[in-house]
Amino acid sequence: LTYSRASPGMHIIHIAAEMAPVAKVGGLGDVISGLGKALQRKGHLVEIVLPKYDCMQYDLITDMKALDVVVESYFDGQLFRNKIWVGIIEGLPVYFIEPHHPAKFFWRGKYYGEYDDFKRFSFFSRAAVELLYQAGKKPDIIHCHDWQTAFVAPLYWDIYAAKGFNSARICFTCHNFEYQGTAPASELASCGLDVDQLNRPDRMQDHSAHDKVNTVKGAIVFSNIVTTVSPTYSQEVRTVEGGRGLHETLKSHSKKFIGILNGIDTDAWNPSTDNYISVQYSADDLQGKAENKDAIRKCLKLSRSEGSQPLVGCITRLVPQKGVHLIRHAIYCALELGGQFVLLGSSPVPHIQREFEDIANHFQSHSHVRLLLKYDDALSHLIYAASDMFIIPSMFEPCGLTQMIAMRYGSVPIVRKTGGLNDSVFDVDDNTIPEQYQNGFTFVAPDEQGLSSAMERAFQHYIRSPESWQQLVQKDMRLDFSWDSSASQYEELYERSVARARAAARV
Ligand code: ADP
Structure with missing residues (x-):
């Protein structure tokens, strides 16, 4: 698969459900492109994996093409074929997964709010990790975001690490603890996860019921690094009112949990170059x-x-x-x-x-x-x-x-x-x-x-x-x-985690 590592920096792969400006619903989309670009500027190889939605803004993707490979991924006891596309968004290389599944998971004219969202995104998470595995990638960091790709963390450590795909540390960012991706525990089995092993209070069991699982909880438990999008919010979610049921889990994993303030895209938001506004201006000329x-x-x-x-x-x-x-x-x-x-x-x-x-x-x-x-x-x-x-x-x-x-x-x-x-x-x-x-x-x-x-x-x-x-x-x-200082904080977290893993491997 197309991109190989040429830079001396880290190899960082984001797996996400959104990316601005092509597939954006909210702040998550802005973070994927903003943080991705800032890390790329720092000399890291950054790649993104997204679903291939029918409703994306295709005119904002350059060099989009289908690869001459088919990746088969597991779901509901069978293997399904996925067509893989590549393209460039804002200078970042992106893989798009198009599942050949009869439910047409990403062919719904919208991003979220479907009756089978849990299924759609557990399928995507499994297919995304499978793609990286079959492509022979050796990333240093796999960074997943929000409940839609939170499945990646348990999938990676429970299934793929055992197959030898274990070069990476997993980072998970929760952009809003209001949305936790809960479902009847049995639904977890569709993407190949072991329900009996995971539906336990210290793993993925939801606080509200014994027969429900919580994907954000799973990512907190199974990731090496857990972040949220500001320092104050990272404190608020450790409280009973703020944590929406996850405060205990966050407290017991507090050593790996930190809040990093998002940046904004200072090229897109610049009054001195903004073409939408009537007259451009700056702090020196109001x-x-x-x-x-x-x-x-x-x-x-x-x-x-x-x-x-x-x-x-x-x-x-x-x-x-x-x-x-x-x-x-x-x-x-x-x-x-x-x-x-x-x-x-x-x-x-x-x-x-x-x-x-x-x-x-x-x-x-x-x-x-x-x-x-x-x-x-x-x-x-x-x-x-x-x-x-x-x-x-x-x-x-x-x-x-x-x-x-x-x-x-x-x-x-x-x-x-x-x-x-x-x-x-x-x-x-x-x-x-x-x-x-x-x-x-x-x-x-x-x-x-x-x-x-x-x-x-x-x-x-x-x-x-x-x-x-x-x-x-x-x-x-x-x-x-700008994203510069926030990206430096992510870079430091990644580097520390990678260094710890290497030190442990040498012992
Ligand atoms: P959230 O992600 O919770 O919606 P944020 O403040 O993180 O809130 O991000 C909101 C983004 O969406 C900003 O870029 C804002 O300009 C934009 N936005 C919100 N509502 C509208 C709207 N009605 N029309 C255009 N842009 C909007």
């Missing part, structure tokens, strides 16, 4: 930001009479995790404080979507509020560029990317102090924080009062001290949220 604000007000038919009236932005999935009741409150709060508000969001939850449609209708021709209930990447760039403040009142937030993107575009974040928000936004009024780190407004209590007081402080600062506000905007725009 005139363009004001022009973007005027342009979006014009486009959305908001009042333009007062240039200095603060514009508050919010771009989010409308799900309970994001604090939808507080987002609703923020609209009215911004109005009361004399500001304008633009929301871009959509909801997979029908009653939340309906509720926000009612609010959107209410403000349909209002001069200061507009709600846009859809997913629209291009429009998101315009809102980041146009807004003065950006609201993120999440109930929990594993990492969060929008606060970092907002700062890069000079929109000052107002966030609840939780998860990755707590690791990236530091209050300008908190004297315990060194001034150079102060970059936004935070609140703790997940209620309307908490949010209102943070918004009031932000508005006062904006209105009473325009010069100091401008300095804050410039400071935020110059902060470094």
Whole structure:
């Protein structure tokens, strides 16, 4: 199979269900390409294995071709043929697995949310490890992500290591502990795992029932390195409320568990080169930001009479995790404080979507509020560029990317102090924080009062001290949220784990 190792660095293979910009549902997709590119820049050989979905953006894959090999993988007592494709996404070599299984696992017009998701992704995990084994790869690290590819960890150690495919250490990253991939224990057998061995409290048995297995738990137990996407979230999930049933497992594996803050793709999110926005701008020349604000007000038919009236932005999935009741409150709060508000969001939850449609209708021709209930990447760039403040009142937030993107575009974040928000936004009024780190407004209590007081402080600062506000905007725009430092932390973890394995092998 096509790529061979030429670099002196490590050989790292990510097995994942998403990769931006070709197959992206959320932050996971961004991490695969962002972290992958950063590790490649550091001199490592990075390869990715993805399902070959019918609904991917094929126009963003270069040199896509089918390989002249067929990989047979086990499922439900039989061997199934998989056609293997290769292509390049953002400079990274990617293998795509196309199963020849009658259920057409990745031919459903969508990524997730099918009745047989557990089956689809356990099939994919098995086929992906089989591909690496049959290709004779000798990776140093196999990195799997979220429950969809969590099967890789027990498959590797229980089945493949015994066959001599054992060069790698396994790293598992959980991007959100809300989603754990549970199913009746018997379903685990389909991909060849031993249900009796694994359906035990110290292995894969789910905390809620003796006859259910939990794939995220399995990956925590069987991986050499376990990470999540921010240091604060890594602490929160060790608690009863935050761990969603996995806090004990995380505590007993705490030595290998760490939180590393995600970065953002600073090429894709760059106000000085962004082609979506009306006028490009930088921290040294903020005139363009004001022009973007005027342009979006014009486009959305908001009042333009007062240039200095603060514009508050919010771009989010409308799900309970994001604090939808507080987002609703923020609209009215911004109005009361004399500001304008633009929301871009959509909801997979029908009653939340309906509720926000009612609010959107209410403000349909209002001069200061507009709600846009859809997913629209291009429009998101315009809102980041146009807004003065950006609201993120999440109930929990594993990492969060929008606060970092907002700062890069000079929109000052107002966030609840939780998860990755707590690791990236530091209050300008908190004297315990060194001034150079102060970059936004935070609140703790997940209620309307908490949010209102943070918004009031932000508005006062904006209105009473325009010069100091401008300095804050410039400071935020110059902060470094690139993948470089996060990728260095992953690199160090990988290297330490590989070195430990080699030392143990020498004894
Ligand atoms: P999550 O992964 O929980 O949805 P993150 O903050 O990690 O939240 O990532 C959200 C990403 O999705 C950001 O890049 C944000 O700009 C984008 N996004 C969210 N909602 C929308 C939307 N309605 N339209 C366009 N982009 C959106």
